[in-house]
Amino acid sequence: MSGRATVPTRPPERARARELQRAAAELFFTKGYEATTLREIARALGIKSASIYYHWDSKETILFDLIRSTMEQLTAGARSVLEREPAADRRLAGIVVHHVVLHALRPKEATLGDTELRSLTRAHARAAMRMRDEYESLLLGVLEDGARRDLFDVLDVKLTAYAVISQCTNVGIWYRPDGRLSLDEVAAVHANLALRTAGGRELAASAMTPLVADAKAFHEAWR
Amino acid sequence: MSGRATVPTRPPERARARELQRAAAELFFTKGYEATTLREIARALGIKSASIYYHWDSKETILFDLIRSTMEQLTAGARSVLEREPAADRRLAGIVVHHVVLHALRPKEATLGDTELRSLTRAHARAAMRMRDEYESLLLGVLEDGARRDLFDVLDVKLTAYAVISQCTNVGIWYRPDGRLSLDEVAAVHANLALRTAGGRELAASAMTPLVADAKAFHEAWR
DNA sequence: ACGCACCTATCTATCGTCCGATAGGTAACT
DNA sequence: AGTTACCTATCGGACGATAGATAGGTGCGT
Numbered sequence: 215m216s217g218r219a220t221v222p223t224r225p226p227e228r229a230r231a232r233e234l235q236r237a238a239a240e241l242f243f244t245k246g247y248e249a250t251t252l253r254e255i256a257r258a259l260g261i262k263s264a265s266i267y268y269h270w271d272s273k274e275t276i277l278f279d280l281i282r283s284t285m286e287q288l289t290a291g292a293r294s295v296l297e298r299e300p301a302a303d304r305r306l307a308g309i310v311v312h313h314v315v316l317h318a319l320r321p322k323e324a325t326l327g328d329t330e331l332r333s334l335t336r337a338h339a340r341a342a343m344r345m346r347d348e349y350e351s352l353l354l355g356v357l358e359d360g361a362r363r364d365l366f367d368v369l370d371v372k373l374t375a376y377a378v379i380s381q382c383t384n385v386g387i388w389y390r391p392d393g394r395l396s397l398d399e400v401a402a403v404h405a406n407l408a409l410r411t412a413g414g415r416e417l418a419a420s421a422m423t424p425l426v427a428d429a430k431a432f433h434e435a436w437r
Numbered sequence: 438m439s440g441r442a443t444v445p446t447r448p449p450e451r452a453r454a455r456e457l458q459r460a461a462a463e464l465f466f467t468k469g470y471e472a473t474t475l476r477e478i479a480r481a482l483g484i485k486s487a488s489i490y491y492h493w494d495s496k497e498t499i500l501f502d503l504i505r506s507t508m509e510q511l512t513a514g515a516r517s518v519l520e521r522e523p524a525a526d527r528r529l530a531g532i533v534v535h536h537v538v539l540h541a542l543r544p545k546e547a548t549l550g551d552t553e554l555r556s557l558t559r560a561h562a563r564a565a566m567r568m569r570d571e572y573e574s575l576l577l578g579v580l581e582d583g584a585r586r587d588l589f590d591v592l593d594v595k596l597t598a599y600a601v602i603s604q605c606t607n608v609g610i611w612y613r614p615d616g617r618l619s620l621d622e623v624a625a626v627h628a629n630l631a632l633r634t635a636g637g638r639e640l641a642a643s644a645m646t647p648l649v650a651d652a653k654a655f656h657e658a659w660r
Numbered sequence: 661a662c663g664c665a666c667c668t669a670t671c672t673a674t675c676g677t678c679c680g681a682t683a684g685g686t687a688a689c690t
Numbered sequence: 691a692g693t694t695a696c697c698t699a700t701c702g703g704a705c706g707a708t709a710g711a712t713a714g715g716t717g718c719g720t
Binding site: 329380 | 555556597606633636
Binding site for chain 2: 695697
């Protein structure tokens, strides 16, 4: 045998580290990053705070890894829509549906990217902002394309993008699985709200259903 | 002289306490409440942290008073619109303009009511949520009224209200006085975005101008 | 089959630092 | 004399992080 060390039994994917991260996400979401202590995170799994350092280098690393991975998931969802849908109106609807579905399925993780960037170290914050700008530019591209082809009547491209993103992100704060509306309904309504915001025509329910089904499958299967 | 103590010379309105509060708002907005220390707040005014306790009972009181007063200002703005405008579409536009103007003029103070409620004590948090619900119900009333009179074509009243509020609140995060668009433009665009969201017809610039002027005067004159 | 090396996942104990808050004093102004 | 607005000094506690120990498991050479 030559070369690098073998990885024989397929390592456990850091399962315990992920459990800790999930508990941390829950606490970061409800109490805020700064107000959450390592002792609380440890207590959620029944271990001592010092044991966290076997799995993670620092408290901030737990947060950054959460933010990075959900931002990657968000961008990957949008890209998958762009690959499959050529028309700007269906692209906008698809991106919105993905955004809403992710924030509804994983609110605790997904919301951190919008509320806790300021708690990151400078380098990590810059990396997160780059990812956010990249996602934003995908949406801006769709709006510009739709306006150029007269599918949309956009008041202002940037303001429209900000408005759409903020109302979709907001879903993560109030959505409950046992609430008045199903996830399918919430996602479909927001897609049509976004189309209204962009000055486009709403999609029929028959066009919306596959978009929502796709987004749910995409984000449930992630990782 | 009988009865309660006199208030003769019109007291100094706690000017120094307000200065401290303004410095605190700046830091709470950029770093977050938990990450901000009393020593930093004091340093901003060139005094020692212990001196803060001459003006304020606790760190949390500074925050709650900020949240309470801006929420009162927000609700008062909306009520002043309802008193002056009878039509639902102009009411919606007026409320949105007020919301946007307040968040653009005082972003540091106004944003705290949406991001730092979780840092309040239970009693204060409940009080803040009551005020938020009261404001929300004003907007819900306008949307329902407009839908009943066929001025609006609302997809879902609650989701529409949440969407409108979130996109207006979001302005406080990115708006800059020296940015691409003037405050008048930003406010007018958001009013029309809200009308689109509610399924109503946009207002002409001539109808928008006095609404914006009124909101600016209202919030600049506050206190 | 046994023994040694190493890994995993936790523990106890503790470090230096910083936090919000309090007590008591003081200079300047009214 | 009283009030205002600060100061110095300090408290108890909690924080993130580190050091070092340990029990149990895995794998491999002999």
